[in-house]
Amino acid sequence: MKNLSLHQAYLSFCDFAAVHTNRRVWFSPSRRSKATHLRPLVFLLISLLLVLTNGALAQSGNVVISTPTTWSSGVYNLTSLTVSATLTLQGATTINAANVTVEGGGSISADGQGYPGANCNTPPNNPAGGGPGGGPFNCNNNGNGGSYGGLGTGPNTSSVATYGSSLAPTDLGSGGSGGYQVYPAGNPTGGNGGGAIRLIVTGTLTNNGIVSANGGNGTAYYLGGVAGSGSGGSVYVTTGTLAGSGVFQANGGTTTVPGNPPTTALAGGGGRVAIYFRMPAATRVSPPRPQPEEPTPAG
Numbered sequence: 001m002k003n004l005s006l007h008q009a010y011l012s013f014c015d016f017a018a019v020h021t022n023r024r025v026w027f028s029p030s031r032r033s034k035a036t037h038l039r040p041l042v043f044l045l046i047s048l049l050l051v052l053t054n055g056a057l058a059q060s061g062n063v064v065i066s067t068p069t070t071w072s073s074g075v076y077n078l079t080s081l082t083v084s085a086t087l088t089l090q091g092a093t094t095i096n097a098a099n100v101t102v103e104g105g106g107s108i109s110a111d112g113q114g115y116p117g118a119n120c121n122t123p124p125n126n127p128a129g130g131g132p133g134g135g136p137f138n139c140n141n142n143g144n145g146g147s148y149g150g151l152g153t154g155p156n157t158s159s160v161a162t163y164g165s166s167l168a169p170t171d172l173g174s175g176g177s178g179g180y181q182v183y184p185a186g187n188p189t190g191g192n193g194g195g196a197i198r199l200i201v202t203g204t205l206t207n208n209g210i211v212s213a214n215g216g217n218g219t220a221y222y223l224g225g226v227a228g229s230g231s232g233g234s235v236y237v238t239t240g241t242l243a244g245s246g247v248f249q250a251n252g253g254t255t256t257v258p259g260n261p262p263t264t265a266l267a268g269g270g271g272r273v274a275i276y277f278r279m280p281a282a283t284r285v286s287p288p289r290p291q292p293e294e295p296t297p298a299g
Contacts, residue, residue, distance in 0.1 A: 110195025117190025176228025194233025232271025
């Protein structure tokens with residue numbers, strides 16, 4: 001198996017198989033209704049519906065994403081989802097569907113949608129990156145990458161621990177910390193952590209594109225401060241059948257330092273990816289049974 005660097009996603013290998021809204025209800029009537037006494041009842045019924053569906057938007061149709069689209073964090077109940085453009089998922093988002101298809105050139109992305117990166121000009125003074133594994137503050141020097149499944153890089157990341165579950169990852173990635181101020185350019189800002197994608201597919205998940213929760217890149221200035229990048233987030237998938245040749249990833253971001261040639265530094269730690277599906281019976285291989293040892297001839 002290929003070794004993964006710290007800023008790449010940790011993968012889980014488990015039982016079946018593992019592989020490498022905020023909802024707003026708008027009322028905008030053009031005419032005033034005389035039955036104003038019904039409005040409290042309407043809002044009560046809507047509130048009750050949201051509670052019963054756990055905040056999910058109950059959709060029974062087939063959803064097709066053919067232009068860049070952003071969904072707020074929350075739970076989405078769909079019949080099917082087909083993605084041929086970029087579907088951006090903010091924060092932690094769950095999609096329940098019978099079938100999900102990510103076409104070639106399409107993507108489901110939570111890149112940079114996790115805990116925020118820090119800037120040394122942002123109160124309070126010397127802030128660390130956001131999240132449990134946020135890059136430690138170091139505004140008198142270069143920043144630090146955020147950590148999650150793996151440790152970020154930087155002069156102070158040894159003081160940070162990884163967190164979350166590798167078998168059922170649902171946490172957001174942590175942000176990187178800012179670097180020291182450079183006049184007149186300003187303060188480099190740490191990258192955001194990756195978001196958290198949860199896909200629950202009862203039928204077939206076909207991925208010929210990209211499903212990702214990568215960390216955001218930090219910023220840097222020539223001959224000046226360097227900020228840490230955000231850690232990768234979470235991609236957690238359970239599906240009946242897995243198909244396609246696409247990519248699942250939750251890599252940490254990387255800060256590019258201007259120069260000739262440019263260099264990279266202060267990467268965020270890797271996130272966590274766990275994908276479960278049922279293998280066809282014909283492809284399952286039973287482990288070999290131990291054979292009794294042959295008796296040693298008397299000498």
